[in-house]
Every structure is written in structure tokens, then in C-alpha cells.
Amino acid sequence: MSQAANMPQTRDPLAVTVSVWQAIFLREALDRLFDMRAAWFWLLAEPVCHIGFMTFVFAVIRVRTVGNADVVIWIIVGMLAFFLFRRTAVQVTYAVDSNRPLFTYRQVKPFDPAIARAVLEAFLMAIISAVILLTVALLGHAAFPDDALLVMQAVFGLWLFGFGYGLVASVLMELVPEMEHVLKILMMPLYIISGVIWPLASVPQPYRDILMINPIAHGLEFVRLGFLPYYHAVPEISMVYLYAWATVSVFLGLMLYRRFAVWLVMK
Amino acid sequence: MIVIEDLHKRYKTEHGPGKWVLRGIDLTIPRHVNVGLIGANGAGKSTLLRIIGGIDHPNKGRVERRCRLSWPMGQGGLEPTLTGRQNAKFVCRVHGHQGDLLDRLSFVRDFSELGEAFDEPLNTYSSGMRSRLQFALSLAFDFDIYISDEVTAAGDAAFRKKAAAAFKAMAGRAGLIMVAHDENTLRQFCQAAVFLYQGKAHWFDAIGEAFKAYKDTISA
Numbered sequence: 001m002s003q004a005a006n007m008p009q010t011r012d013p014l015a016v017t018v019s020v021w022q023a024i025f026l027r028e029a030l031d032r033l034f035d036m037r038a039a040w041f042w043l044l045a046e047p048v049c050h051i052g053f054m055t056f057v058f059a060v061i062r063v064r065t066v067g068n069a070d071v072v073i074w075i076i077v078g079m080l081a082f083f084l085f086r087r088t089a090v091q092v093t094y095a096v097d098s099n100r101p102l103f104t105y106r107q108v109k110p111f112d113p114a115i116a117r118a119v120l121e122a123f124l125m126a127i128i129s130a131v132i133l134l135t136v137a138l139l140g141h142a143a144f145p146d147d148a149l150l151v152m153q154a155v156f157g158l159w160l161f162g163f164g165y166g167l168v169a170s171v172l173m174e175l176v177p178e179m180e181h182v183l184k185i186l187m188m189p190l191y192i193i194s195g196v197i198w199p200l201a202s203v204p205q206p207y208r209d210i211l212m213i214n215p216i217a218h219g220l221e222f223v224r225l226g227f228l229p230y231y232h233a234v235p236e237i238s239m240v241y242l243y244a245w246a247t248v249s250v251f252l253g254l255m256l257y258r259r260f261a262v263w264l265v266m267k
Numbered sequence: 268m269i270v271i272e273d274l275h276k277r278y279k280t281e282h283g284p285g286k287w288v289l290r291g292i293d294l295t296i297p298r299h300v301n302v303g304l305i306g307a308n309g310a311g312k313s314t315l316l317r318i319i320g321g322i323d324h325p326n327k328g329r330v331e332r333r334c335r336l337s338w339p340m341g342q343g344g345l346e347p348t349l350t351g352r353q354n355a356k357f358v359c360r361v362h363g364h365q366g367d368l369l370d371r372l373s374f375v376r377d378f379s380e381l382g383e384a385f386d387e388p389l390n391t392y393s394s395g396m397r398s399r400l401q402f403a404l405s406l407a408f409d410f411d412i413y414i415s416d417e418v419t420a421a422g423d424a425a426f427r428k429k430a431a432a433a434f435k436a437m438a439g440r441a442g443l444i445m446v447a448h449d450e451n452t453l454r455q456f457c458q459a460a461v462f463l464y465q466g467k468a469h470w471f472d473a474i475g476e477a478f479k480a481y482k483d484t485i486s487a
Contacts, residue, residue, distance in 0.1 A: 011363055023360035027346070030353060104344030105361050106321030262324040 020107050024099070024116040031098075032120065044128055051079050051132065054197060066199050067232035072141050074224060074231070075197070076132060081155060081223040082196045084125045085162040085216055086187070091117040092166020093173070093183075096264050110264040111257050114170070118163040143227075151226035153239065158219040160246035167253025171260050194220055201234045212236050215245035269296040269319060269336070269412065269444075274328035276314055288314050289325075290466035298334055298411055301443040303453040305477050306463035307485075312446045313342070313416055315463065319444065320414050334411035334442075341401060341418035347390040351381055351400050354389060355407075362408055371407050378433070379403035380426060399426070406433055412442035450478065 033040040055075050058066075066074045095113040102108050137143035145151045172179045191197075194216040203211060211217060212234065219242050221233040257264075274292040278285045288311040296302055304312045317323040319330055320339040338344060345354050355375045359368050376385045379399045384392065392400070398418075405418060418434075437443075438456050447453050453460070453474060460477035462469045464484055471477035 015363065019363045019365065020361055022365070023357050026360070027349070027353070027357050031348065035348060101343050101346050102357070103322055104342070105338045105358070107361050 016107050017112070020109075020112050021116055024102070024108070024113050025120060027102075028113070028116050028120050032124070043124060044131065047079070047083055047128055048132060051076055054079070058197075067201055069224065069228040069231040070141055072136060073143060073227055076136060076143075077224055077227050078196050078220045080125070080129045080132065081158055081220050082191065082194060082216065084122070084129075084155065085158045085165075085219070086190070087125065088118050088121045088159055088162030089165045089169070089187075091121050092163055093169045095166070096170055096174075110261050111254075114163075114167060114257075118159070118166070121162075122159055145227045146229040147226045149226075151223055154219050154222035154226060154242070157239065157242040157246050158216065158223075161215060161219070161242065161249055164246055164249025164251075164253045167257060168249055171253070171256040171264070174264050175260065190214070190216065193217070195234075196220065201232055208234065209236065215242045218242045268298050268333045269294075270331040270333070271295070271319070272329050272331075274315075274318065274325045274330065276311070276318060276323075276325050287466055289318075289463075292328070292466075292468045294461065294468050294470065296412070296442070296444065298442050300459050301438050301457040302445070303457035303460040303474055303477070304444065304446045304463065305453070305460050305474075305481050307481075310463040311466065312463055313339075315468075316414055316416050316444065316446055335409070337405065337408070337410040337413045339414045339416045340405040341398075341416045345389055345397070345401070348388055350388050351379070351385040351392070352376070354400070355404060358404055359407075364408070375400070375403045375407050378406060402430055406437060410441055412444060413437065415443060415445040415447075417446060417448065454478075 032043065055072050058075055059072050063071055065071055092114050095117045096110050099108075099113040102113070103110075133143045169179070169183050173183070193211055193214055195211070200208060200211055200217055200221070217234070218237045218239070221237045222239060222242070224231050225233045225237075271292055271294040274289055275287060276289040277287045288309075292315065304315065306312050314323065316339050318325050319332075320336065321330070321332070322339065344358070346357070349357070352372060355372055356368065359365070359371045364371050379385070379396075379402070381396060381400060384396060389397065389400075402418060405413070405415070435456070443456060445453065445456060457474050458472075460471045460474040462471060462477045462480050464481075469477075469480065471480070
């Protein structure tokens with residue numbers, strides 16, 4: 001090719017990283033949205049069905065309010081926040097595994113698919129959340145946040161923790177393959193103990209303190225508080241606690257990637 | 268120029284670390300020389316190529332790449348669920364060709380002669396179509412040194428002729444490090460050679476002498 005002469009000799013490392021992130025983000029988006037027939041539909045349909053069913057069970061059959069809050073919004077907001085954490089965590093955990101062919105290009109480092117997947121998941125959940133919340137708003141519920149900044153802060157904390165959890169988990173699974181089973185067992189009760197479908201405020205002390213060790217529970221309560229100003233949240237919630245877990249897990253994950261990056265791709 | 272210093276490599280096995288594949292490789296590969304890698308099966312040719320290409324890592328020693336170096340071409344690097352076009356786009360973007368993406372894509376499409384199949388997922392491709400795509404991709408970018416791990420030009424006689432000519436032109440313009448099972452292919456493209464024997468590398472300025480040394484070790 002004739003333009004070889006006027007091409008830059010080497011690219012700036014930052015420019016390389018940015019172009020790799022862009023390429024992987026687009027690749028992952030394709031895979032996630034068009035992997036199988038109407039994959040994008042199921043991406044939306046799965047949380048809609050889940051939330052729809054639970055909301056029906058709670059709002060129509062059981063109760064009208066939880067802790068002075070509209071149960072429909074209470075359930076929807078809690079679940080969306082929890083799904084954001086879980087989907088980000090699971091996607092990041094398997095980021096390196098599902099992109100193995102791409103490490104043929106040495107510009108692609110193990111960390112790149114992880115960050116691309118986390119950002120993509122945040123994008124998708126934002127769209128899904130907007131669709132669901134708009135729908136219930138049209139159905140006559142107060143689905144707009146009262147304190148949007150608080151919601152963003154809590155949601156970002158949950159996302160960050162999901163990202164950090166995924167980073168740590170993927171390295172652990174590479175070092176000790178049996179960890180995959182342990183982590184799956186750990187993930188299962190998380191849905192229950194994070195208070196997605198029942199109010200943790202109803203648990204008496206000292207047991208509530210044990211449940212509040214889980215940082216996701218803090219995040220969920222803050223998101224609800226941001227949407228529903230008169231909601232009786234668990235009194236012990238702390239944003240600092242959630243962010244402490246998120247920051248520590250992200251930095252631990254980054255450190256593990258730095259140390260074991262070679263292990264992740266080496267045969 | 269590529270500088271390799273005291274390179275050691277062994278793989279993990281089920282029973283702990285395996286035996287050393289490469290033990291102490293010291294090489295300097297100049298920029299405008301075409302080098303063939305010669306050695307018996309399992310001598311570590313592909314391993315060395317992968318380490319030079321930066322996609323595998325040595326247990327000890329280091330590699331310095333003082334030029335624009337291609338990825339190890341011919342082996343993998345394609346995502347089976349994506350179409351040929353999507354794969355090509357990914358490779359273009361990773362190499363920073365977002366700006367002239369369409370030019371590169373049309374080159375890959377035309378050269379590979381895939382036609383409509385260019386927009387079909389890769390797992391519907393025959394092995395010939397797959398290697399035609401890989402071949403076109405490897406020619407779509409400018410590098411100072413190309414790494415070729417058994418890049419084969421499959422297809423009919425006309426395509427093979429065109430591919431050989433294009434490969435020859437590329438090899439004349441830039442450096443080349445290649446592994447091929449066929450002795451004639453190596454002799455056709457390379458002047459110099461590296462002979463891998465018992466985990467050590469031996470440089471030969473003339474490829475003929477490298478083959479002679481290789482054959483001596485077989486008959487001995």
C-alpha cells in the first residue's frame with residue numbers, strides 16, 4: 001500500500017487502548033443484541049417478565065405499600081438496581097473467556113473486554129430501566145425519581161461493585177477453577193438476602209446488622225429512597241459503606257489483573 | 268528490528284510445569300530480512316512466533332519490538348459468530364483504521380473474493396473461504412515486519428496465483444518471519460533462517476545452510 005510512507009511510525013498507547021475499547025464495545029454490542037434470533041427482545045423481555053410477575057404477585061395479591069411506599073415502584077426499582085449489579089458482575093466475570101480469539105491481536109489486553117462489557121451492560125440497563133419506568137408512569141404510578149442525584153449515586157456504586165466483583169471473580173476462577181461453583185452458590189441467595197422482594201427494615205436487630213453486611217442491600221435501599229422520599233428505609237444504610245466495597249473490589253480486581261494478566265491469556 | 272534476549276518458555280500441564288520448550292533464545296531480527304523458522308514438530312516454532320507477536324508470554328527473558336509488527340497471521344483471530352465484514356471491521360478498528368474503514372473493508376472483500384458470503388457468519392464458511400478471508404486481512408495493513416504462521420492461500424488456481432504474487436510483493440516491501448511446513452515455500456520467500464533445535468535458536472544468513480543443518484540433525 002502506497003500510503004505507508006506518510007503513516008505514523010507508532011501509535012500513542014492511549015490511542016491504541018481507546019481504539020481497542022471502541023472495537024470491543026461494538027463487537028460485544030453486536031454479540032449481545034444480535035447473537036441469536038431477536039436476542040435484543042429477550043434482553044428486554046427477561047426483566048420485564050420477571051418484574052411483571054413479581055409486581056403482580058405483590059401489588060394485586062399481597063399488599064399495596066411497603067414501608068410507606070408504592071409497592072409497584074418499590075419492587076421495580078429494587079429489581080432493576082439488583083439486575084444492574086448481577087448482569088454486570090456475570091458479564092465481566094466471563095469477559096476474558098468469551099473473547100479468547102481476540103487476544104490474537106496483542107493490542108487487546110485482558111482488561112479491555114472487561115471494561116467494554118461493564119460499560120455496555122450499564123448502557124443496556126439504562127435503556128431497559130427507562131422503558132420499564134416509562135411504562136409504569138403511563139399506568140399512573142409515580143415513577144420519576146424524587147432525588148435523581150441520590151439514585152445516580154447509588155446506581156453507580158452498584159455498577160462499580162458489580163464491575164469489581166466481576167474482575168476479582170474472573171481471576172479467581174482462572175487460578176482456582178473450582179471457584180466457579182462456589183461463586184455460583186454465592187450468587188443464588190444474594191437475590192433473597194439483598195432484600196429485592198422483601199423489606200429488610202422488617203428484620204429485627206441484631207439479625208438486621210448481619211444482613212446489612214451485604215453492600216448490595218445498602219445500594220438498593222438508597223435507590224428506593226431516591227425514588228420514594230417517604231419510604232422507611234433501613235436506618236443503618238450508608239453510602240460510604242457501598243462505595244468502600246465498590247472501590248476496594250475494583251482496585252483489588254485491577255491489581256489481580258495486573259499481576260495475573262499473563263495467566264489469563266497464557267496457555 | 269526485533270531483539271530477543273534470553274527467552275525461556277514452558278507450558279503449564281496437568282502435572283505442574285511442563286518441560287522447557289525454549290531455553291535461552293538470543294536473536295536479533297533485522298527489519299528488512301525475510302526469515303524462515305525451521306525445526307522439527309514441537310521444536311517451538313509456533314510458540315516463538317506467538318511470543319514475538321506478543322500474544323503469549325515468556326517465563327523468562329524479553330522481546331523488544333522496535334517496529335510495527337503484525338499479529339501472528341494464519342492462526343485464529345476470527346470470531347465464529349460474527350460475519351466476515353464484522354470481523355474485518357474489528358481488526359481494522361483495533362489497528363486504528365476507523366478513518367479509512369470503508370477502503371480497507373472493500374479491499375478485504377474484493378481480495379478475498381467472498382462476494383455475498385462476506386456478510387454471512389464465519390461458522391458458515393468452508394475452510395477455504397476462512398483462509399481466503401485471513402489472507403486478505405493480512406494484506407490489508409501496512410507493517411514493517413509480518414509474522415506468518417502457516418498462512419495458506421486456498422482456492423482455485425487463479426486465486427492462488429494472485430495470492431502468491433501479492434504475498435511476494437508484501438515480502439519484498441517489508442520484513443517477514445514465517446513458519447511453513449513446505450520447504451519450497453520457505454525457500455521461495457526467505458533468504459535467512461532460524462533453526463530451532465533443542466530449545467536453542469541458530470541463525471543462518473542463507474536458508475540453504477539452515478536446511479542442511481536441520482537434515483544433519485535428523486540423519487544423525
